[in-house]
Amino acid sequence: MSDITKQSLTELVENIKNKKLSSTDVTKAFIQRSEKSSELNAYITDDFTSALDKAKKFDQKPNLDLKLPGIPMAVKDLFCTKNIKTTAGSKILNNFVPTYESTVTENIWNEGAILLGKLNCDEFAMGSSNETSHFGNVQNPIDKDLVPGGSSGGSASAVAGQLTPITIGTDTGGSIRQPASFTGIVGLKPTYGSCSRYGIVAFASSLDQAGPMAQNVKDCALLQEVISTYDSKDSTSINFKRNHYSKELTKNIKGKKIGIPKEYRVDGMSKEIEDLWQKGIQYVKDCGAETIDISLPHTSYALPTYYIVAPAEASSNLARYDGVKYGYRAKGENLIDMYEKTRSEGFGAEVQRRIMIGTYVLSSGYYDAYYLKAQKVRKLIKNDFDEAYKKVDAILTPSTPSSAFKIGEKTNDPVSMYLNDIFTVPVNLAGLPGISIPAGHDAKGYPLGLQIIGKAFDEQNILNIAFAMEEKINFKNKITDWWIK
Amino acid sequence: MNKKNTEYLINRKDNQYEVVIGLEVHAQVLSESKLFSSSSTKFGAEPNTQVSLVDAAFPGMLPVINEFCIKQAIKTGIGLNAKINKRSVFDRKNYFYADLPQGYQISQFKDPIVGEGKVILDMPNGQKEIGIERLHLEQDAGKSIHDLDPQNTLVDLNRSGVALMEIVSKPDLRSPDEVNAYIKKLRSIMRYLGTCDGNMQEGSLRADVNVSVRPKGSKEFGTRCEIKNVNSIKFMQMAIEYEANRQVDLIEEGKTINQETRLFDTKKNETRSMRSKEDAHDYRYFPDPDLLPLEVSDKFIEDLKNDIPELPDDKKKRFIEEFKLSPYEANILVSDIDTAKYFEEVLAKMGKNKDIKLAVNWITGELFAVLNSKGLEISQSPVSAKNFAILINLIKNGTISGKIAKTVFELMIDGDKDPQKIVEEKGLKQQSDPKALEVLIEKIINENREKAIEYKQGKEKLFGFFVGQAMKASGGKANPQLINEILKKKL
Numbered sequence: 001m002s003d004i005t006k007q008s009l010t011e012l013v014e015n016i017k018n019k020k021l022s023s024t025d026v027t028k029a030f031i032q033r034s035e036k037s038s039e040l041n042a043y044i045t046d047d048f049t050s051a052l053d054k055a056k057k058f059d060q061k062p063n064l065d066l067k068l069p070g071i072p073m074a075v076k077d078l079f080c081t082k083n084i085k086t087t088a089g090s091k092i093l094n095n096f097v098p099t100y101e102s103t104v105t106e107n108i109w110n111e112g113a114i115l116l117g118k119l120n121c122d123e124f125a126m127g128s129s130n131e132t133s134h135f136g137n138v139q140n141p142i143d144k145d146l147v148p149g150g151s152s153g154g155s156a157s158a159v160a161g162q163l164t165p166i167t168i169g170t171d172t173g174g175s176i177r178q179p180a181s182f183t184g185i186v187g188l189k190p191t192y193g194s195c196s197r198y199g200i201v202a203f204a205s206s207l208d209q210a211g212p213m214a215q216n217v218k219d220c221a222l223l224q225e226v227i228s229t230y231d232s233k234d235s236t237s238i239n240f241k242r243n244h245y246s247k248e249l250t251k252n253i254k255g256k257k258i259g260i261p262k263e264y265r266v267d268g269m270s271k272e273i274e275d276l277w278q279k280g281i282q283y284v285k286d287c288g289a290e291t292i293d294i295s296l297p298h299t300s301y302a303l304p305t306y307y308i309v310a311p312a313e314a315s316s317n318l319a320r321y322d323g324v325k326y327g328y329r330a331k332g333e334n335l336i337d338m339y340e341k342t343r344s345e346g347f348g349a350e351v352q353r354r355i356m357i358g359t360y361v362l363s364s365g366y367y368d369a370y371y372l373k374a375q376k377v378r379k380l381i382k383n384d385f386d387e388a389y390k391k392v393d394a395i396l397t398p399s400t401p402s403s404a405f406k407i408g409e410k411t412n413d414p415v416s417m418y419l420n421d422i423f424t425v426p427v428n429l430a431g432l433p434g435i436s437i438p439a440g441h442d443a444k445g446y447p448l449g450l451q452i453i454g455k456a457f458d459e460q461n462i463l464n465i466a467f468a469m470e471e472k473i474n475f476k477n478k479i480t481d482w483w484i485k
Numbered sequence: 486m487n488k489k490n491t492e493y494l495i496n497r498k499d500n501q502y503e504v505v506i507g508l509e510v511h512a513q514v515l516s517e518s519k520l521f522s523s524s525s526t527k528f529g530a531e532p533n534t535q536v537s538l539v540d541a542a543f544p545g546m547l548p549v550i551n552e553f554c555i556k557q558a559i560k561t562g563i564g565l566n567a568k569i570n571k572r573s574v575f576d577r578k579n580y581f582y583a584d585l586p587q588g589y590q591i592s593q594f595k596d597p598i599v600g601e602g603k604v605i606l607d608m609p610n611g612q613k614e615i616g617i618e619r620l621h622l623e624q625d626a627g628k629s630i631h632d633l634d635p636q637n638t639l640v641d642l643n644r645s646g647v648a649l650m651e652i653v654s655k656p657d658l659r660s661p662d663e664v665n666a667y668i669k670k671l672r673s674i675m676r677y678l679g680t681c682d683g684n685m686q687e688g689s690l691r692a693d694v695n696v697s698v699r700p701k702g703s704k705e706f707g708t709r710c711e712i713k714n715v716n717s718i719k720f721m722q723m724a725i726e727y728e729a730n731r732q733v734d735l736i737e738e739g740k741t742i743n744q745e746t747r748l749f750d751t752k753k754n755e756t757r758s759m760r761s762k763e764d765a766h767d768y769r770y771f772p773d774p775d776l777l778p779l780e781v782s783d784k785f786i787e788d789l790k791n792d793i794p795e796l797p798d799d800k801k802k803r804f805i806e807e808f809k810l811s812p813y814e815a816n817i818l819v820s821d822i823d824t825a826k827y828f829e830e831v832l833a834k835m836g837k838n839k840d841i842k843l844a845v846n847w848i849t850g851e852l853f854a855v856l857n858s859k860g861l862e863i864s865q866s867p868v869s870a871k872n873f874a875i876l877i878n879l880i881k882n883g884t885i886s887g888k889i890a891k892t893v894f895e896l897m898i899d900g901d902k903d904p905q906k907i908v909e910e911k912g913l914k915q916q917s918d919p920k921a922l923e924v925l926i927e928k929i930i931n932e933n934r935e936k937a938i939e940y941k942q943g944k945e946k947l948f949g950f951f952v953g954q955a956m957k958a959s960g961g962k963a964n965p966q967l968i969n970e971i972l973k974k975k976l
Contacts, residue, residue, distance in 0.1 A: 080545045093544065100538060102545060141851035199545040205774035234547050235776050242593055311775050316577050319588020320542040324640070335638070362579070371771060 003381040004029035005162040009071065009219035010246075012165055013056040014086050016062075016069050017412075023062070023070025025166075027055035027114060030072045034163040035118065039483040040139045042158040044077045045085045046117035054114045065225055066112030074164040075156045077118035078125055079105045079200040081212070081426055084115065088167065089123040089133040089151075092328045092346030093323045095209040098125025102199025104168060104210045104227045111226045116164055120154030123348045124318065125175055125203040126153050126419040129410065132350040136278050137407050140183055141479050142446055148402045149179030149420075155213050156183040161479060166214045166223055170200060174424025177436035179447025181399035184438040184477035186220045186466070187213045190433035193238030196231030199444070202317040204310040205236075207428040217467040221245040226458060229233075251468040254288035258452075258465070263299035264388045264423060266401065273398045273441045280396055280439055280450045280469070287468040292392055296384040301377045302426040303481045307418060308361050308374035314351075323344065327386070353414065395464055397423050399449035401438040404427045410425035423451060433459045437466045445478055491610045493660030494701060495733045501701040502676045502736075504729040505709075506658035506694065508721075510671060511683040512650045513625070513689040520624050520648035521548030521591065528687045532641035540646040542586035547775050550575075556650040556781065557680040558598050558622050558789035559789050560768055561650055563676045567602025569786050572761035573621075575776045579769040582625035584640050592651075592940040594770040598779065604674065606666040607816050613774030615667055622647050625649050625868075638974045644688075650681070656695065656706065665769045668692070668718050669820065673797050677822045679934070696728045707732065708742040712749050712756055724749040784962055785975055800825055807831075808841045817849055823864040827873075834874030840881040847877055851894055867898045884908060885915050917964040919971065923956075925963070926971050929954045940976055949971065 004026055015021040015039030031048045051072055058070040071235035080086045080098040099108075109115070114260045124133040130138040130153025138153040140146035143160035144227030149156040158180070159167050169176040171189035188211045195210040202208060212223035222310025225246050230239040260281060265274070281291050323329035323342030330345050332338030347355070386393065401422055410417045427434040432453055439450040450469070455464035494503040519526055522539040529733035541545045562569050577589040606613045611783055628647035631638050652671065670685035672690060682788075683690050685835040697709035714727060715721045727749075732742050746765070747756040795803070797819045806817040818828045831844050852873065857861060868876075876897065880890045885908055896907045906915055916922060929951060930937050939946040955968045 080543075086544070088544070096544065098543070100543070161504060197545070198547055201544040202775075233549060235549050236774075312771060316579050316589055316769070316771070319581065320544070320586060322581060322583075322588060324583050325541055325586055327545070335583055335843075359769065362771055364767050364769075367769075367771070 005033045005165075007165070008215050009166045009222060010216075012071060013067075013069060013222075015126055015392050016071070017064050023055040023058040023072075023114065024052070024072065024168045027051055027072040027116075028413065029161075030116060030164060034074075034304060035483050036159075037161055037163050040141060040157050040161055040163070041136050042088055042119055042138055042154045042161065042163055043074065043117045044089065044120050044154070047115050048117065051114050051116050053267070058112065058114065063112060064111060067222065067251050068108065068111040068113040071113045072116045072118040073108065073113045073163060074119050074155075074158055074167055075105060075108075076121050076152050076169045078170050078201045080170065081115060081118065084118065086118065086201070087135070088125070089121045089330060090351070092132040092342070093201070094328055095133065096327050100199060101198035103231045104200065105230070105451065107227050107229055108168070116149045119152075119158050119167065121169075122151035122153065122200065123351050124173075124314070125151035125172055125208075126172055126314070126354055128174070128178060128352050128417050129405070129407070130179075131407065132348055132369045134348060139483060140404055141185060141233055141483070142149050142404065143231075143478075144482055145407050146442045146446070147182065147407050149182035149404060151175040151186075152179050152213065152313065156180055156187070159183070159185050159215060160479065161483075162479070165187070166212065166219050168210055168223065168227060169213050170203075170208055170210050171424075171428065172203045172209075172310060173428050174421040175211055176211045177399050177418055177424050177434060177449070177451060180436045181438070181447065182404035184447030184475065185213055185215055186217055186435065186437050186462070187211065187249070187429060188220050188224055188435045188459070189433060190224060190459055191238075191433045192428075193236055193443065194228045194242075194433070194459070196229065196234040196237050198231055198233040203359055204313040206313060207306075207310060209428070217463060218246060218249060220435070221249050221463045221467075224463070228459075233297060238457075240457050245460055245463055248460055249467050250464050251287070251471060253465050253468045256289040256290045256394065256461075256465065257392040258284050258386050259290050259294035259395040259397060260291050261294050261296045261299065261388070261397060263296050264397045266422060269289065271400055272403075273401060273448065276440050276448050276450065277396075277398050282485060283472040284396060285464075286466070286472050289465070291396070294388045294392060295457055296381075296388060296426070296481045297382050298377065298380045298436040299426055302381055302429055303383065303418060303422055305374045306421070306425040307357070309378060311354040311358035312362050312371050313358070315355045315362065318347070318355055350414070367387070378429050381426055385453075386387075393455070394458075394465055395453040397451045397453065398422060399451040403446035403448055407425060427451075427453050432456055433462055435462050435468060437473070438477065439469075439473050440475070441478070447475075447477060487522055489731055491608070493662065494699065495729055497733060497737050500737070502698045502729070502733045503701050504659060505656050505697045505699065505706060506664060506725060506726065507656035507709075508654045508664065508667065508695070509693040510652040510654075510668070511693075512561075512652060512671070512683070513673060514554050514622075514648035515679060515681050516553050516557060516651055518551055518553075519646040520551055520554050520622065522646055522938060524646065526647050530643055532643060532822060534643065536642040536645065540586065540642055542588070544714045548591060548773070550776065550779065551648065555598070555781070556789055557648075557652055558620060559781070559786060560653075560678050560793060561675055561680045562599030562602065562620055563650070563790055563793055564678045564680070565602035565604060565620065567597070567617055567620065568600035569781075569784070570596065570598055570600055571781055572596065573598040573779045573788070575622075575773045575774045575779065576770045580766050582626065582627045582629075582929065583638060583813075584642070584645070586627065586642065586645060587933060589624065590624050591773055593624035595620035596778075600957050604667065604670050606663060606670055607812070608663065608666060613663065615657045615663075615888050618653040618655050620650055620652045623651055630721070658699075660724050664694075664721055664725060665718050668721070672798070673820050673822070677794055677796050685717050688716060692721060694721055694723055694724060696732070697742075698729050698732045701768070708744050710742065710744065713746055713759060713830075715749050720749060720751055723751075723754055724756055727754060731756065797825075798948070806854065810841070810845060812846050814849070818845070821863065823862060827863050827866065827870050830870035831877070833873045835878055836869050840877065843881060844874075844877045847873070851891065855898060868894070869901050872897055872901055872903055879904055879908060882918055885913055886961070886965055888961060889913050889915065913962060915964045916959050916962050917967060919967060922959075922963060922967055922971055925958055925976070926955055926968070926975055929958060937976060948976075951976065
C-alpha cells in the first residue's frame with residue numbers, strides 16, 4: 001500500500017486490525033512524509049525515533065482490541081507530554097520538559113496510539129493564524145504562504161497535509177474550528193467539561209477545551225470517544241454519561257430541527273460565505289431535517305466579551321511564567337528586574353498585549369466596568385442559546401467569516417485578526433459543543449467550513465448531523481503537495 | 486472590680502486616647518494534606534520535599550479542593566457561633582513574588598465560607614463579646630530565605646498551598662490584654678475542635694494587627710495602620726503598645742497618621758512603615774476559573790454540627806453548675822483542652838464520693854507547678870490522671886495528710902508511680918488510730934506540764950505548740966484533725 005498517509009484513521013485502524021498493515025508500516029509512512037514536509041513547519045518537536053521503536057514494540061505484541069492500535073499521532077504542543085519538550089509555542093517554555101502527561105494524551109496512548117511529535121501553534125494558543133508562535137509560521141497545505149489558521153495551526157496543517165492521520169487541538173475561542181475550516185478538515189470543540197484540562201498549558205481556564213481534528217467526521221467521533229473522560233484532577237470536568245460516539249454515529253437526522261440564527265448574517269459578510277450557508281441549509285433539508293429561523297440577540301457582544309474574559313484569565317494564568325521555577329530566565333539586577341526581563345524577552349507581542357488587556361480589565365476601578373460586565377453579558381449569551389434550544393436541536397452557521405488569508409496580511413491589525421473568531425467565540429462563552437466541517441471552496445479554491453453548534457453534552461447529535469451532511473457535501477480537499485520537493 | 490480602673494488608655498497632658506484594635510488571624514488548618522493538593526503538611530521536613538506539581542504551579546496543573554479542609558473551616562465557623570455560607574467562591578489574589586509559584590494566591594474575597602460570628606472573652610472585669618467579621622480559606626505561600634546564601638534568595642515551597650483560615654475580627658478589641666485573651670480564646674476553641682493546633686512557634690497561628698487611636702469618648706474611628714504577620718502574643722502586645730503610642734504622639738504633634746502597612750521589628754521593639762496606601766498592591770481579585778463555586782448542603786453542615794465537641798464556654802458553664810467550681814477555677818480548667826481532659830479523667834478515676842475541690846486545688850497547685858518547672862504540657866504530665874486520682878482519694882479518705890501527700894507526689898513524678906504503693910513502701914500512712922494518738926498526746930502533755938497549765942490559764946496560742954509536738958512525734962503522719970480533737974479533750 002503506497003498511499004498509507006492518504007488513508008483515514010478509520011481505514012488505518014481497520015487495516016492494522018486486519019493485519020494488512022503493521023503499526024511500523026503506518027508509522028514509517030507518516031514519519032517519511034513528515035520529514036519531507038519540513039517546509040510546512042508543522043512540528044515544533046519530533047519524536048520519530050522513539051515513535052518507530054514504539055511501533056515495532058507494538059507489532060511484536062499487538063493489542064488489537066484497542067481503539068487506536070499502533071496509530072501514530074502528532075499532537076498540539078500545548079499538551080504536556082512526559083519527557084518530551086512542551087513549549088506552548090513560546091520562548092518562555094523553550095526548554096521545558098514535563099515530568100507528567102496530560103489526561104487527554106494519556107487517554108490516547110492508553111488506547112494504543114503512538115506520539116509522533118509536538119505540533120506548532122500560536123504562542124499560548126493566542127492567535128488565529130499561527131503567526132504568533134515563537135517557532136515560526138506554519139504553512140497551509142492548501143497553498144503557499146497561506147495561514148493555516150490558529151491557534152491549532154500546526155495541527156490543522158499536519159492533518160490536511162497528511163503528516164498525521166488525526167490530531168488533537170485546543171479551542172478557547174475557535175482554535176480548533178477556524179483552522180479546520182481554513183485547511184478543509186473536520187474539527188470538534190467539545191462541551192466545556194467533556195475533556196479534562198489537566199496537563200494542558202492553560203490560556204483561559206473557563207473557555208479552554210481540547211478536541212479532535214480529523215479528515216472526516218467518523219475519525220473525529222472515534223477520537224472524541226477516546227479523549228472525553230471524567231477526570232477528578234480537573235474540578236471543572238463533568239461526570240456525565242458519554243456516548244460511544246463512533247459506534248452510535250448515524251446519518252439518520254430526519255426530523256431534527258436545525259436553527260439558523262439571523263444575527264450571524266454579519267455586516268460585510270462575503271457572498272461566498274452567504275452562499276455556503278444557504279447550501280448548508282439545503283444539505284440539511286436534503287437529509288430530512290427541518291430548518292428554523294432563530295434569534296441569538298446578544299451575538300454581537302460575544303467578541304468584545306471574549307476579549308475581556310479570555311485576556312483576564314490569561315493574565316493570571318501566565319503569571320506563573322516568571323523565570324523562578326522553570327522555563328526561560330533572563331538575568332536581572334534584582335527580583336523585579338529579573339521578572340521584567342524574563343517576561344519581556346520570553347513572551348511575544350500578542351501574548352504581552354493580552355496580558356496587558358487582562359491586567360487592565362481586572363484592575364480595581366475597571367473591574368466592574370469590564371470584567372464583571374463581561375461576565376453578565378456572557379450569561380446573556382448563554383441564555384440566548386438556552387432559549388433557542390427550546391425550539392431546535394442544533395444550530396447551523398458558517399465557521400469563519402472568510403477563507404484563509406495570506407501570511408502577514410493581518411499581523412498589524414489585531415482587531416481584524418480577532419474578527420476571525422466572530423462565529424466560534426459565542427460557543428466557547430456558552431460552553432457548548434461545536435463542530436466545523438469542510439463544506440465548499442471559495443473563488444480561489446480555498447476551503448470553507450460550516451459550523452454545527454449543539455446542546456451541552458450533545459456531541460453525538462452534532463456529530464450525526466455533520467456525518468449526514470458530509471455525505472451530501474462530498475467535499476474533496478485540494479492538496480497538491482506543493483511543499484514536497 | 487470597677488470597669489474604669491481596667492480601661493486601657495494612653496495619657497498625654499490633658500488628653501486620653503482609646504486604642505481600637507482589629508485582628509486578622511491566620512490559622513493553619515489541621516490537615517494531613519494541602520488545600521488544593523495531596524502533598525503533606527508536616528512541619529519541619531527538609532526544604533522542598535513536600536511539594537507537588539500543583540504546589541509548584543507547573544504548566545497545566547489544576548487545583549482540586551481538599552474536602553477535609555472545607556469541613557475544618559465550617560467546624561471552626563460553628564465554634565465561632567458564626568453563619569456558615571452554603572455558597573462560597575474561591576478567588577485569585579494576583580501578585581508576583583518568588584515564593585508564590587502561581588503568581589496568585591487562591592483565597593476567598595467576596596464570598597467567604599463563614600460569615601459573622603462572635604467569641605466571648607473572660608476579662609477580670611467581666612465578659613466581653615468580640616465580633617467576628619468573617620472566616621475564609623486561603624493558600625499559604627512558600628518561604629523565602631534570605632540569609633543562607635550571600636548572593637541568592639532561596640525558596641522553600643513546603644508551605645506553599647497549605648490551608649489557612651483567615652479569621653477577621655471586628656474592631657472590637659481595646660487593649661493588649663484583650664488581644665491576649667482573644668488569641669487564647671480562638672486558639673482554645675480551635676484546639677477543642679481539632680481544626681488548628683495553635684502552635685505559634687511553628688507559625689500555625691499568626692496575625693495581622695490593625696491599630697488606630699481616638700480621643701476617649703469619640704465615636705469615630707481614627708486612621709488605622711496594619712502591622713503585618715506578628716507571630717506571638719507577646720509581640721502583638723508590644724507592637725500595639727508601640728504603635729498606639731506612636732499614633733498618639735503624631736496626633737499630639739498635630740500631624741496626621743498615614744494609612745499604611747507596617748512591620749514590627751522584634752529586636753528594636755518598634756513598628757516601621759512597609760508601604761503606604763498609595764503603594765498598596767492591586768490584587769486584581771477575580772473568581773478562580775479552575776474551581777467551581779463551593780456549595781455545601783444543609784445536611785453537610787448539620788452532620789458537622791453533630792460532630793462538634795463540647796466547647797470551652799459550655800464546658801465552663803457545666804463545670805460551674807455540675808462541680809460547683811468558681812468561674813475563675815472553671816476558666817483555668819477549660820481554657821486548654823488538654824487540661825480539661827486531664828481534669829475530667831481525674832474526676833472519672835476518683836469514683837464516687839470524690840472531693841472535686843481538692844482535685845482542682847491539686848491540679849492548679851502542685852501539678853501546674855511541676856509542669857511549669859519542667860516546661861511540660863499537661864498532655865506530657867509525668868503523673869497520669871489515674872495515679873493523680875488515687876493520690877487525691879488517699880488525702881480525701883485520710884490515709885495520708887496533705888503534707889505527706891506532697892512528699893508522695895514528689896516521689897510519683899519519677900516514673901508515674903502508684904501513690905498507694907509509695908505510701909505502703911515508705912510507711913507514710915497517716916496515724917488515725919485514736920487510741921495510739923491518745924497515748925502519744927498524753928506523753929507530750931506530761932513532758933510539757935508547765936505549758937499545759939499556761940494554756941489552761943488562757944494562753945491559747947500554746948495550742949499550736951502542742952499540735953506541732955504531736956505531729957513531730959508521729960513523724961508527720963498523725964491525722965491532724967484527730968490530734969486537734971484529742972488535744973482539746975486532754976488539755
